[in-house]
Amino acid sequence: MFPGDARSEWPDDLLTDPRVVHLWDEQKIAGTWYGSHPDYLNSNRVLWDAFLIYAPEAHWDDKPSHFIGMGRTIIEMREELRSKLLPLLQSGQVKQ
Numbered sequence: 001m002f003p004g005d006a007r008s009e010w011p012d013d014l015l016t017d018p019r020v021v022h023l024w025d026e027q028k029i030a031g032t033w034y035g036s037h038p039d040y041l042n043s044n045r046v047l048w049d050a051f052l053i054y055a056p057e058a059h060w061d062d063k064p065s066h067f068i069g070m071g072r073t074i075i076e077m078r079e080e081l082r083s084k085l086l087p088l089l090q091s092g093q094v095k096q
Contacts, residue, residue: 037063040070049073053084 007024015022025031034040034047050072058066069084071077 039063039067047072051077051081053081053088055088 007026010022010024012022028046031046031048034050034052035045040047040052050070051074052064052070053068054064055066055068058064068088069080071080074081
């Protein structure tokens with residue numbers, strides 16, 4: 001994605017909340033899927049540096065269900081991320 005990206009370069013202690021799960025998609029399977037679906041990104045690129053939010057009852061058939069919102073880049077869209085997550089946290093649907 002970005003020159004020099006490597007799992008070994010990602011600091012494991014950057015996000016230490018116990019709800020955080022660090023994953024690394026070396027083959028870019030998820031990002032390629034999202035990048036090729038115009039609902040998520042308007043081009044045939046790989047989606048990266050983005051957030052995608054789904055309701056707790058979401059599941060994956062042909063595509064993920066119960067989509068709430070997305071944004072990229074994460075830093076630029078952090079207020080959008082906050083506005084989409086807060087209702088889930090306040091409703092008790094997602095553990096704080």
